[in-house]
Amino acid sequence: MSLTLSQKIDQTVTNVADFPKPGIQYKDITPLFLNPQLSQEIIDAFIEKAKGKVDIVCGIESRGFLYGIQLAHQLNVPFVLIRKAGKLPPPTIAQSYDLEYGQATIEVNSTYIKEGDRVLIHDDVLATGGTAEACAKLVEKCGGKVAQFSFIIELDFLNGQEKLKPFSDDLVSLVHY
Numbered sequence: 001m002s003l004t005l006s007q008k009i010d011q012t013v014t015n016v017a018d019f020p021k022p023g024i025q026y027k028d029i030t031p032l033f034l035n036p037q038l039s040q041e042i043i044d045a046f047i048e049k050a051k052g053k054v055d056i057v058c059g060i061e062s063r064g065f066l067y068g069i070q071l072a073h074q075l076n077v078p079f080v081l082i083r084k085a086g087k088l089p090p091p092t093i094a095q096s097y098d099l100e101y102g103q104a105t106i107e108v109n110s111t112y113i114k115e116g117d118r119v120l121i122h123d124d125v126l127a128t129g130g131t132a133e134a135c136a137k138l139v140e141k142c143g144g145k146v147a148q149f150s151f152i153i154e155l156d157f158l159n160g161q162e163k164l165k166p167f168s169d170d171l172v173s174l175v176h177y
Helices: 005-012 030-034 036-050 063-075 130-141
Strands: 014-017 025-028 056-060 079-084 092-099 102-109 118-126 145-154 171-176
Touching (some): 005 171, 030 036, 036 145, 056 063, 063 079, 063 118, 092 130, 118 130, 130 145
Parallel strands (some): 056 079, 056 118
Antiparallel strands (some): 079 102
């Protein structure tokens, strides 16, 4: 019996206890990159869900860059970096958001997303949804519309998708925990 893509990912992702702090069960996606065939299956699954729906792919620093740029290239659309504050040259716009302990800020080049662009926001894991929500707000500040969110992993128990539903109901997660 052949495994589903979700099962293959689940068997490849490793769990790291107490990282980055005690009590956290970290899902390490880096072993996925050791398997080019599995990585291509992941890309193909995302492309199947996004084809014809998006004009731009935005990848969130830094793990969202890893598959995000490949998605953009294979969809034949531009790839836009969403980075931590101070990492992109001007002109940029910023969006701050709350973390468990403190705040963070992300930025985008304000000229790369145009009025009416349909944007796919890609990252590796959907946890609480704060970073993806901040990215969606950046997209809207630029005049774009979030067409889809995509993640390799979604941590369902953290209810992150609730923060994203106001921006798009099209949320693709390949594995749910």
